[in-house]
Amino acid sequence: MHSNRLGWILLAPTLVILFFFGVLPFVYVVFVSFHSWNPFAANPEMIFNGADNFRKIVFDAEFLNSVGVTVTFVFFAVVSELIVGYFLAQAFMKEFPGKAIFRTIHTLPLIMAPIIVGSVWKLMMTPSIGIIPHYLNEWFGLSVNIGTSSFAAFATIVVMDIWHWTPLVTLTLIAALVSLPQDPFEQAQIDGANKRQIFFHITVPMIAPAVVATVFIRLMDALRTVDEVWMLTGGGPGSATRFVGVHIFREVFPKTNYGYGSTISVIVLYLTIVACWLLYVTMLAPRNTKKD
Template identity: 50%
Template sequence: MRQNRTAWFFLSPSLIILFIVGLVPFFYILYVGFFDWNAFSLQKGMHYAGLENYRRLVFDQPFINSLLLTFRFAVYAILVQLVIGYVLANLLATDFPGKWFFRVIHTIPLMVAPLAVGATWRLLTIPGFGPVPFYLDRWFDFEYSISANASQAFWTTVIMDVWHWTPFVTLTMLAGLTALPREPLEQALVDGANRLQVFWYVKVPLLRPIILSTVFIRLMDALRTVDEVWMLTGGGPAAATRYTGLYIWRIVFPKTDYGYGSAMSLLTLYFTILISWLLYTAIGQQRRGER
């Protein structure tokens, strides 16, 4: 009993901080979500609105579009990151000249702040001045404009995210690959499996917990993408890259619609938790299956 009290005593600073920075804002947003509160409304202050903000959300087509767009962005970005990350991890698991140099260079994007990533990509891709549109036009006669072409803007944000976060996926995959037991791989080779069969029937099942954990982390990141996309496209052209985080930002800050923005944040959090829970369950099932 005494030991228990000591444990709580040492845990208390972390719990207090967690309560202040995590739970208090959460409950505050939950509370504000039930109010009509716009700083520039004729009726000043907060006015109880019940579930009205949530009812509005259901019919808010731009919000629903932004949710779907965000999901699409996350799926494409994570899939590409997994493929490239796996290939690079395999490469880094072998020895080759200049490996250390490549590993350092490859990890640099991880160290750059998202805002700086967005600003850099904006400088690279800005129509009229950026080197990317300039050389695409000069060498391939290809018109590239992230401020006028919705599809190009979307894919540019995906590529930027891939550039930024693939090193993270590579590192987790590398950790998984180096920890794989050698026996099943050797046994499969002895049994006559080719490299593709070894990859698909042995490596992927063994790496599944690592892959799911990586997807879990990256998905949560991707669903709350704001800063780098905000710097690159500002959510445009029109709504082509207005992901949910950016949409919420527009509602809460420029529009100062705090009640509605809070409801929107909560619903997005709910979706994120739901998807994460599905992944978590999948990981749990895998582990139970292994036992």
């Protein structure tokens, strides 16, 4: 009994901070989502409009387009980061000259703020002064302008996100691979299993929890990407890179439509929870059932 009380006492500061900076803001956003509110209008008071904001979302072409763009971005970015991160993790498991230096350089993007990442890539992709368009034109004869090409803008954001967050995936998978017991691998080799069979039947199932946790983190981060995209393309050209986060930003700040912006935020949170739940059911639930 005494140990339980001590545990709650130690958790109390964290719970208080979580309540004031997590629960209360969420409740307030949900409350605002049922109102029409422009604090800078002639009438700055909240006007209750029931579920009108939620009905409006269903017919909001810009929002629906932003969801499609975001889902496409999340798929290409997260899948690429998992693949590249796994191969880098396997490479770092081996010894090679300059490993410590390369590993340090590899993790440097993680310490950079997203808005700084967007600014740096903006400079590198500017046609007149950017190093990337210069060498693409000089080496391959390609003229790249993210201000006019929708494909170039979207592809650049995907590559930028891979560059920024692959080190996180690599570090997570290194921790998972290092913790694996060697007995199953040695037994599989004795039984004549090849590398592909060992990978799919031993390595993947054993690191599945780490992979799912990593995907959860990257999925939630990717769905709310704003800073880098705003600095790099501003959501353009057109609506090619207008992700959900950028759409919310445009609704809340330039348009000062706080009620509708809050509604979109609630819907995006719901979609994120559903996506994470589906991922868990697909990848981990069957595995846990087999164990039982």
